[in-house]
Amino acid sequence: GHIMLKALTMFKGARALNFNAVARCFTVPGAAEPNFVEQTNQYFDQAAEFLSKTQPGMVEKSLLDFIRPPKTVLKLNMPLRRDDGTIDVIPAYRAQHSFHRVPCKGGIRYAPDVDQQEVEALAALMTFKCACTDIPFGGAKGGVRIDPKKYSVRELERVTRRYALELSKKGFLGASIDVPAPDMNTSGREMSWIKDTYSYIYGQHDVNAAACVTGKPSEPGRN
Template sequence: MNKIADQGTKFMNDVLYYFDKAARHTKWDKGLIQQIRVANSVYKVQFPVEINGKVEVIEGIRVQHSHHKLPTKGGIRYSSYVSEDEVKALATLMTFKCAVVNVPFGGAKGGVKISPTKYSEKDLEKITRRFTVELIQKNLIGPSLDVPAPDYGTGSREMAWIMDTYLTFKHGDTDAQGCVTGKPIGAGGIRGRTEATGLGVFFGIREFLDIEEEVTKLGLSRGIEGKRIIVQGLGNVGYHAAKFCQEAGAIIVGIAEREGGIYSKKGLNVDDVFQFRKSGNLITQYPDVECYDEPEALLEMECDILIPAALENQIHAENAPRVKAKIVAEAANGPVTREGEEILHQKGVVILPDLWLNAGGVTVSYFEWLKNLANVRFGRMAKRAEERKYSMIVSTIEKLTGKSLTPEEKAMLIQGADEKTLVHSGLEDTMIEAFHEMRETLLTVPGITDYRTAAFFNGINKVALSYQMMGLFP
């Protein structure tokens, strides 16, 4: 077995281990647990694409883990490291991630085995459209069947190509825009989707740090202000998680990327570092900081919160003993291996699990899907009515008090909720509600001692109940 496949298998085995660990605490029939545990279907395809005058055969995978709810939902990643087991593991996580945050989707995931940096934009479009045709032909995409989204190596551009290809085959379908989420705004996307996963990470960390009992055990003060944070990965998720944490008063002391990492006890300006690297510089060229050629070194530096926001299997048996963070907040999928988790737990480190913490993306994807099916922008019908009502209230208060507000104060008070405001509000409510469901399980179910097991326990119960309501199991 090659190294890529081996890493995917390791990831899959870890996910199943976490599932089994939580399932032992449930009371469901063994047959139902087995049905929930395994992937429902796996589709692998080899499709030809003409690249630079030559035909190149490319591998694509789509896994639908659970059909307890439809459509199934999950991103498509472009990476030379894509393997069947990796995609199955990610699809499995998606099933329980959706259940944990009460989003009514089954879990799915897809992958195309390419390194996107080696292809031109034109070639990536060819590959994306060709893979979409394969999915359409096998009935593996559609607003009521299976709804892809961006993942590692893909973004709104690829989602627009997928939607456009789907519309070509489904002309006249008024729900067709809902075949994919994470689209550009002009193509039926939703405001707030870009920052959704990182913002969800922030909401989750903030909510945990607001629990006096939890932070006291870790020797920390309540609240996010002043907390020292290291972020691994300055992509979309890592950047936004760091940005929102910094704006709330946290100190970003370290950032790691592929080529290395930087550290500063005084704190780093996240936007400055992001723009510096976006301009074509290596992160290790950033001035007036401690630089490390090995990005893994940042995982072992002093901090209160470590946010791994890159790929899976980053904290493992070898480096977990040297991790100094008190909280590991999993912004990526599967960044901590089973062995690494056991070591961190022994050290008293709290792990905020990916199953819940990085569910902001699928939560806002759900909002986008609803918007596409409704064919109306959130806030369109209520925003002006709210502003008129708030304006009347402000005018009445000014008359009664004899005091006038500044134009800026008035504008702030009378502003109605637009789409982005509503999306952020819905995401915040989702993350907070799911956290307290998870914590309630942790505090009340005998034998459950960590948040990941609590999250899986909740997810398993919700999926099992859906199957039971179908009449498929007693």
């Protein structure tokens, strides 16, 4: 709660700033455009600088260094047997940025160009959005590097269930741990597959197994 309050103060105060992190990079001749993580970190550093000037001593640098990076990042290479019998290797990721409040919360996106730095940046932004709106969750984000238009429904179900299985085995899924939601190119269909897979494995021990995801289709008699 203490960390969340400090993050809330820092980012609400930083709204008054005109962030020009990306533009400033181009003032250096030959400088490359920063990637998503670097841009997010630049915004964080500017907000921290604003806080240090307006409320000196409120947050120690060591605490900021702790808040800034993701706490855990999972990288997977998942085999997918296609309908024609061939096997594709599908990269996938899940980043958990903060555990100051649990569960972590963040969507899962399917895209052909999603990578680790993208999910790390989006997980950090989820933490900050939750802090600014006083929602008691940490931030997380997941991604599967796949173009869903090039795969059949059965193939998408296989890769989704495999992803859910890997997240479950490695402690990246559960109502009290990390709760995904739909995002780019995912919907209630994928959330239903994830819930079904998790419930099959842990349902007899976890009464809240069905709450492992949000955004799933509604069922009669359930909220």
